[in-house]
Amino acid sequence: MNHKHTDLNRVHHINWSHGKTVLLLMTIPSFLFVLVFSYVPIFGWAYAFFDYSIGMKLSQCDFRGLYFIKLALSDTYLLGVLKNTLALSFLGLLNLPLACIFAIFLSQMKGRIYKKFIQSAATLPFFISWVIVFSMAYSLFAIDNGLVNKVLLDLNVISSPIDPIANGGFAWIFQTSLALWKGVGYNAIIFFAAIAGIDTQLYDAADVDGAGRFKKMWHVTIPGIIPTFITLMLIGIGFMLSNGFDQYYVFMNPMVQEKIEVLDYYVYKVGLMQNDVTVGTALSMTKTIVSVLLLFSVNFLSKKARGQSIL
Amino acid sequence: MKMKSAKIDENVFQVINTIAFTLILLVCLYPFYSILIISLSDAKLAAKYPVIFYPLGFTLKNYMEVIRLKGLYLAFAVSVARTVSGTAITLFFTSMLAYTLTKSELVGRKIFYRITVTSMYLNAGLIPWYLTMRNLHLKDNFLLYILPSAVSVFSMILIKTYIEQISPALEESALVDGAGYFTIFLRIVVPVSTPVLAAVTVFTAVGQWNTWMDNLLLVNNHNLTTLQLLLFNYLRQAEAIVSAAKSNGGNMLSTGYSISPFSIRMTVTMIVTLPILLVYPVVQKYFVSGIMLGAVKG
Numbered sequence: 257m258n259h260k261h262t263d264l265n266r267v268h269h270i271n272w273s274h275g276k277t278v279l280l281l282m283t284i285p286s287f288l289f290v291l292v293f294s295y296v297p298i299f300g301w302a303y304a305f306f307d308y309s310i311g312m313k314l315s316q317c318d319f320r321g322l323y324f325i326k327l328a329l330s331d332t333y334l335l336g337v338l339k340n341t342l343a344l345s346f347l348g349l350l351n352l353p354l355a356c357i358f359a360i361f362l363s364q365m366k367g368r369i370y371k372k373f374i375q376s377a378a379t380l381p382f383f384i385s386w387v388i389v390f391s392m393a394y395s396l397f398a399i400d401n402g403l404v405n406k407v408l409l410d411l412n413v414i415s416s417p418i419d420p421i422a423n424g425g426f427a428w429i430f431q432t433s434l435a436l437w438k439g440v441g442y443n444a445i446i447f448f449a450a451i452a453g454i455d456t457q458l459y460d461a462a463d464v465d466g467a468g469r470f471k472k473m474w475h476v477t478i479p480g481i482i483p484t485f486i487t488l489m490l491i492g493i494g495f496m497l498s499n500g501f502d503q504y505y506v507f508m509n510p511m512v513q514e515k516i517e518v519l520d521y522y523v524y525k526v527g528l529m530q531n532d533v534t535v536g537t538a539l540s541m542t543k544t545i546v547s548v549l550l551l552f553s554v555n556f557l558s559k560k561a562r563g564q565s566i567l
Numbered sequence: 568m569k570m571k572s573a574k575i576d577e578n579v580f581q582v583i584n585t586i587a588f589t590l591i592l593l594v595c596l597y598p599f600y601s602i603l604i605i606s607l608s609d610a611k612l613a614a615k616y617p618v619i620f621y622p623l624g625f626t627l628k629n630y631m632e633v634i635r636l637k638g639l640y641l642a643f644a645v646s647v648a649r650t651v652s653g654t655a656i657t658l659f660f661t662s663m664l665a666y667t668l669t670k671s672e673l674v675g676r677k678i679f680y681r682i683t684v685t686s687m688y689l690n691a692g693l694i695p696w697y698l699t700m701r702n703l704h705l706k707d708n709f710l711l712y713i714l715p716s717a718v719s720v721f722s723m724i725l726i727k728t729y730i731e732q733i734s735p736a737l738e739e740s741a742l743v744d745g746a747g748y749f750t751i752f753l754r755i756v757v758p759v760s761t762p763v764l765a766a767v768t769v770f771t772a773v774g775q776w777n778t779w780m781d782n783l784l785l786v787n788n789h790n791l792t793t794l795q796l797l798l799f800n801y802l803r804q805a806e807a808i809v810s811a812a813k814s815n816g817g818n819m820l821s822t823g824y825s826i827s828p829f830s831i832r833m834t835v836t837m838i839v840t841l842p843i844l845l846v847y848p849v850v851q852k853y854f855v856s857g858i859m860l861g862a863v864k865g
Contacts, residue, residue, distance in 0.1 A: 274747070275672070275747065275748060276672060276673075276674060278747050278748045278749055279667055279670055279672065279673050279674075279748050280673065280674055282663055282666075282667050282748060282749060282752070283663075283664060283667040283668070283673060283679060285660065285663075286660040286661070286663055286664035286667075286717070286718050287664065287679055287682075287683070287718075289660060289714070289715075289717040289718040290664075290682070290683050290686055290718050290720070291682075292703075293699075293714070293715040293717075294686035294689075294690060294691070295682075295686065295691075296699055297690075297691030297692075297695040297696045297698070297699040298689075298691040298695065299695075299699075300691055300694070300695025300696075300698050300699055301691065301692075301695060303694075303695070303698065310698070310701070358591075361584055361587075361588070362588060364580075364584060365581070365584055365585060365588065366581055367585075370585075373592075374588050374589075374591070374592050375855075376847075376848070376851050377592050377595045377596050378591065378592070378595050379851065379854075379855070380595060380596070380599070380844075380847060380851075381595060381598075383773050383777075383843050383847060384777070384840060384843060385776075385777035385778075385779065385795050385839075387779060387795050387796075387798055387799045387802070387839075388798075388836055388839060388840055390799075390802060391602070391798065391802055391832060391833070391836040392598040392599075392601070392602060392836075394802060394832070395598075395601060395602060395605060395832075395833055395836075396598065396601065401614065401829050403601065403617050403618070403619065406616070406617035407617050407619065410617065437594070437595070441595065445855055445858045445859065446858060446859075448859070449858070449859040452859075468573075468576075469576075469577070469580060494688075495688075501693075501780060502779075502780065505780075505783075506799065520693070523692065523693050523694065524693055524784075527693065527694035527697070528693075528694070528697065528784065533694060533698070536693070536694035537692070537694045537695055537698075539692070539694070540691065540692020540693055540694045540695055541691075541692060541695070543692060544689065544690060544691065544692050547688070548688060548689060551688055
């Protein structure tokens with residue numbers, strides 16, 4: 257008994273001084289990465305308030321206050337960019353209901369092996385980069401070498417080639433379709449998990465009530481996954497201003513620029529291509545602030561309406 | 568009678584459902600197949616005729632020519648290097664942070680956690696990030712590929728959630744034996760967390776292999792170009808292909824077997840995609856289970 261007491265004492269002794277230091281030492285390097293690469297750049301927001309050029313020291317620059325911010329936000333071109341950003345984000349939200357439907361109907365399929373194979377295959381597009389997607393789109397839809405054009409022309413379905421990649425009017429549909437091809441399989445995974453989490457007794461009870469397949473879907477499955485759906489939807493709305501740079505950079509060309517130039521691309525264009533660092537910084541800063549406000553608003557609504565926070 | 572019609576309804580549904588998903592399957596997989604068969608087709612035939620179901624004039628010459636392209640080997644090596652080292656670094660620092668954040672005796676745990684998680688939505692923006700990377704001398708520096716991503720907050724949360732449901736008895740017995748936290752982390756927590764760590768490895772490795780934006784923005788040194796950016800240059804600029812083809816004395820676009828820019832593009836695409844295709848069947852189950860772990864908890 258005494259022996260055991262001594263052991264615990266020794267454990268406590270290690271815990272309280274040496275152990276705690278070790279724990280802290282283990283945490284700090286990782287935490288430093290977070291600080292340096294996520295928070296230190298925020299200090300860069302200061303550059304938006306000065307007449308800064310790359311290579312100069314901040315102390316050498318004139319303070320300009322809100323000048324560059326006003327300059328950045330008063331450009332009417334920005335309105336078009338915002339329209340594209342919001343439209344494409346909104347269309348992108350289609351990913352969720354489609355992933356839901358995908359998950360619900362695939363889970364109803366008989367034949368476990370085939371079902372798993374389809375799920376794996378549908379998730380594969382998520383794993384490739386947008387550069388590869390562009391290459392595929394190019395090989396299928398290019399106006400000169402594209403497979404679709406070759407076939408349709410050969411079959412005399414069309415008389416002149418179509419060009420989805422350089423078609424402004426079609427751009428939103430085209431880009432959204434690509435994003436759906438790439439993302440639905442992946443998003444469906446979460447819904448598969450949600451469906452698996454539904455209490456099977458609910459289905460049995462529905463059986464007893466004489467419910468058929470679709471009634472069960474409507475009254476048991478869908479209510480079961482709605483919480484997940486809404487959470488993901490709210491997060492999607494919260495991040496509406498960010499579309500991801502990759503997709504739109506890869507597909508950018510003069511014919512579709514008016515339609516797919518999103519905020520992320522615009523910031524890149526202004527700040528790095530046109531070297532307008534101060535305006536670019538002002539844009540970055542504003543985008544983040546608005547995004548955070550949006551996210552908190554959405555979170556607040558979520559708390560009010562569902563009693564659940566999403567953050 | 569009702570039973571019989573119900574059964575017919577059921578079969579009809581299954582047939583329609585299966586057909587629909589088979590179509591979806593084809594849509595998902597065909598683009599991959601298309602690139603494959605074009606890359607295995609004779610360049611002249613592929614330029615003239617549509618390559619739909621099988622290679623036309625089956626040949627491996629496209630690959631033999633493409634690997635002679637200036638810069639391809641190097642880009643491949645750079646991509647492999649960043650994938651391997653980046654994933655190792657991310658795994659180590661992210662899981663270590665996940666572990667320490669589960670320990671309530673960590674001084675300042677709440678603050679560390681709050682600040683880390685907040686970084687998921689509070690990001691400085693592209694231009695400030697760019698300026699910071701420059702100031703840190705990460706421009707034209709291989710470390711740019713592996714340091715900024717050293718801690719992935721999303722993965723950290725995934726790992727942390729998993730660790731939290733490991734039986735505390737495991738650690739306690741080690742503590743009694745006099746083991747320190749670091750030893751416990753390496754010898755006990757990591758081996759036990761293999762499922763979630765496998766998922767994070769897959770996620771991280773794929774991310775590393777596919778990332779090219781850092782390359783685009785901050786690296787001008789051609790020796791540090793990644794495979795993705797190389798492919799992108801080939802796709803968007805004919806000149807990039809032409810100049811790369813003039814390698815090892817002799818313009819491959821005009822000697823012997825004449826390969827076309829189109830075939831070059833498709834073959835390089837295949838080379839960039841192949842590692843993922845090869846590894847995917849093996850690792851996708853880890854990935855799916857990882858997402859499900861996170862989904863159920865989060």
